[in-house]
Amino acid sequence: MTKIVLAIHRPTIVAISGSSNKTFIRDEIRKILEEKGKTVRANPKNFNTEIGLPLAILNIKSGYNSYRAWLPIIFQAFFAIFQKNFPEYLVLELGVSQKGDMKHLLSIVRPKISIISEINQRYVESFSGMDNLFLEYQYLARCTRKDSGALILNYDNARVRKLSKKTHARVEFFGKTNASGIFQIKRIEKEEKGQKFWLKHNNKIQEFFMPSFGEHNVYASVAGKVFENVI
Amino acid sequence: MFERTKDLRLSVIKQMELRASKFPDVISLAQGVPSFDTPSGIKRRVELALRNGVVSKYSLSPGLSELRELIEVKLAEDNMFYDFEKEIIVTAGSIEGITATLLAITNSGDEIIIPEPTYTSYREVIILCGCTPVFVGLNEEKDWSFELEKFEKAITPKTKAIFYCNPNNPTGTIYSKEQLLGLAELAKKHNLFLISDEVYKDFTFARKEKIFSLAEIPEIRKRVIRLFSFSKSYAMTGYRVGYLHSDESIVAEILKVHDCLVTCAPVISQYAAMGALEMAEKDVIFFNGEYLKRRDLVCARLDKLKHIFSYVKPESAYYVFPKIIKKDFDFGSLDAPESFSFRFAFWLLEKAQVAVVPGVAFGPSGEDHIRISFGRTEHDINRAFDRMEKIFK
Numbered sequence A: 001m002t003k004i005v006l007a008i009h010r011p012t013i014v015a016i017s018g019s020s021n022k023t024f025i026r027d028e029i030r031k032i033l034e035e036k037g038k039t040v041r042a043n044p045k046n047f048n049t050e051i052g053l054p055l056a057i058l059n060i061k062s063g064y065n066s067y068r069a070w071l072p073i074i075f076q077a078f079f080a081i082f083q084k085n086f087p088e089y090l091v092l093e094l095g096v097s098q099k100g101d102m103k104h105l106l107s108i109v110r111p112k113i114s115i116i117s118e119i120n121q122r123y124v125e126s127f128s129g130m131d132n133l134f135l136e137y138q139y140l141a142r143c144t145r146k147d148s149g150a151l152i153l154n155y156d157n158a159r160v161r162k163l164s165k166k167t168h169a170r171v172e173f174f175g176k177t178n179a180s181g182i183f184q185i186k187r188i189e190k191e192e193k194g195q196k197f198w199l200k201h202n203n204k205i206q207e208f209f210m211p212s213f214g215e216h217n218v219y220a221s222v223a224g225k226v227f228e229n230v231i
Numbered sequence B: 001m002f003e004r005t006k007d008l009r010l011s012v013i014k015q016m017e018l019r020a021s022k023f024p025d026v027i028s029l030a031q032g033v034p035s036f037d038t039p040s041g042i043k044r045r046v047e048l049a050l051r052n053g054v055v056s057k058y059s060l061s062p063g064l065s066e067l068r069e070l071i072e073v074k075l076a077e078d079n080m081f082y083d084f085e086k087e088i089i090v091t092a093g094s095i096e097g098i099t100a101t102l103l104a105i106t107n108s109g110d111e112i113i114i115p116e117p118t119y120t121s122y123r124e125v126i127i128l129c130g131c132t133p134v135f136v137g138l139n140e141e142k143d144w145s146f147e148l149e150k151f152e153k154a155i156t157p158k159t160k161a162i163f164y165c166n167p168n169n170p171t172g173t174i175y176s177k178e179q180l181l182g183l184a185e186l187a188k189k190h191n192l193f194l195i196s197d198e199v200y201k202d203f204t205f206a207r208k209e210k211i212f213s214l215a216e217i218p219e220i221r222k223r224v225i226r227l228f229s230f231s232k233s234y235a236m237t238g239y240r241v242g243y244l245h246s247d248e249s250i251v252a253e254i255l256k257v258h259d260c261l262v263t264c265a266p267v268i269s270q271y272a273a274m275g276a277l278e279m280a281e282k283d284v285i286f287f288n289g290e291y292l293k294r295r296d297l298v299c300a301r302l303d304k305l306k307h308i309f310s311y312v313k314p315e316s317a318y319y320v321f322p323k324i325i326k327k328d329f330d331f332g333s334l335d336a337p338e339s340f341s342f343r344f345a346f347w348l349l350e351k352a353q354v355a356v357v358p359g360v361a362f363g364p365s366g367e368d369h370i371r372i373s374f375g376r377t378e379h380d381i382n383r384a385f386d387r388m389e390k391i392f393k
Helices: A002-009 A022-035 A052-058 A067-082 A101-106 A130-143 A158-166 A215-230 B012-020 B040-051 B065-077 B093-105 B121-128 B148-154 B177-190 B248-262 B267-279 B281-303 B340-352 B378-391
Strands: A012-017 A040-042 A089-094 A113-116 A150-154 A170-175 A183-191 A194-201 A204-210 B088-091 B111-116 B132-137 B159-165 B193-197 B224-229 B242-245 B370-373
Touching: A002 A052, A012 A022, A012 A130, A022 A040, A022 A089, A022 A215, A022 B065, A089 A101, A101 A130, A113 A130, A113 A215, A130 A158, A150 A158, A150 A215, A158 A170, A170 A215, A183 A215, A194 A215, A204 A215, B012 B340, B040 B267, B065 B088, B065 B242, B065 B267, B088 B093, B088 B248, B093 B121, B093 B159, B093 B193, B093 B224, B093 B242, B093 B248, B111 B121, B111 B148, B121 B132, B121 B159, B132 B148, B148 B177, B159 B177, B177 B193, B242 B248, B281 B378, B340 B370, B340 B378
Parallel strands: A012 A089, A012 A113, A040 A089, A113 A150, A150 A170, A170 A183, B111 B132, B111 B159, B159 B193, B193 B224
Antiparallel strands: A183 A194, A194 A204, B088 B242, B224 B242
């Protein structure tokens, strides 16, 4: 059903994946697109796995563990084909907690732009080692569309960086590391009302301010700026 | 011997519960426990975590990163910006968060100001931490609001913090933004911390706007420590999970104490908390609607007992704190403390087998009052009031 809906409406799909910081990046991308006047649908909260993703795409709420609640949901799914005002962009968090999750999720959607934030020990228990977890993200890198698509990667994480070699799509990097060609976070300064950061790209340095705190929010913001540059 | 604990007392609420348990047909409106079961979405999240085998090990001391991320997002929705990595700690209920906070920010002999009547355990935790509670009475005539000049008068060189519950237990008062901003000014002037316990913040009945928190103001984030518990909002009292947040300079110190006390909040409960934030929004709305109905029911039943009680209609939480205006009861030879509210509560328990909490347990201004919890079902509330009407005829 989800595949039929996607084939009919053909939205641009932006995938956000990684062990952490997905939600903050997803919200940043949604904000950027909305500011540009685009219509956007993003998956809410934990709707990022095998059941949650189709529901998010079809804009249907979960029935959780209530069979009674699921019956009308299944019914609604049929009518989702005829949804008016289907959004131009779907911004989807793709979460992996078991081996094969990414393959399953990518059998439903084919992202044009994928952003991968981190690959770390979180969720590694179910993968018997980091190499197996890496394979999930490798699959996303490989499946990101090569025609006008892009893979946006956190340069600071060695495993994420390595994914640039596993894709046919255009690759853009962001991070704090001093490397040529990347969107480089030069400095972060905490202030009373938020934080300032300086971003260097193509030998130009720009200053930004955000009301939220924490490095992860700066990374999310910078991922958004790379995304803006790509689209 | 027992220097640290000799002045502590077991919670009066629990004492009442214990006493009540000896009566076979008792209806307890004493303990602040929601009558609802934990929402099914939360239970499903716990089952899933158990099945996936991720609950048997410690989490990081401040809590699971995924949960703290969700908390950061939730706080941002309420205009509070805190870094999940350095400024949020998942605690074993809010009482552990309060204990860790007080141990971190105070020195022995410091004074902590608490507006009262308020939650009974604050006094005990303050004493446990080697500090002195300084009570400042709320004004019942002005719907249990507080008067800033009274706070200012109570401040001494030893004062370290003002510690309040908003919405307040047992009065159900929501402090106004103006009042809270006044407190913030006082805190700045006298270099004090502000500890804001907001466990009832989701129960605002029919009120449209959200409850204002001083944690929304970035300029005072180095003074405000805000606490929340999942117990009341999500009917999870048994899970013992909550969180606190403040500026990283304070949280780093609280974290050391939290680590000493519990290592980390129970991991299975942290997964439940994730389920709450991810899936239980609708349940909170439902509970809120039910508590509104029960609040109106309790008030309607109290209106029929105008010759016994007067009361301020609660705006939040699930308590009403009526004043006992009739004084000439024949309590007989009750084995009860001297306080009138104690004697009344014991007498009510014996006469009607209805358990309530004597108001003096919540501070000196609570004397002559009782706390009635409407966390119980409408059926229980009606039965309890039927019995009370019978004995007050």
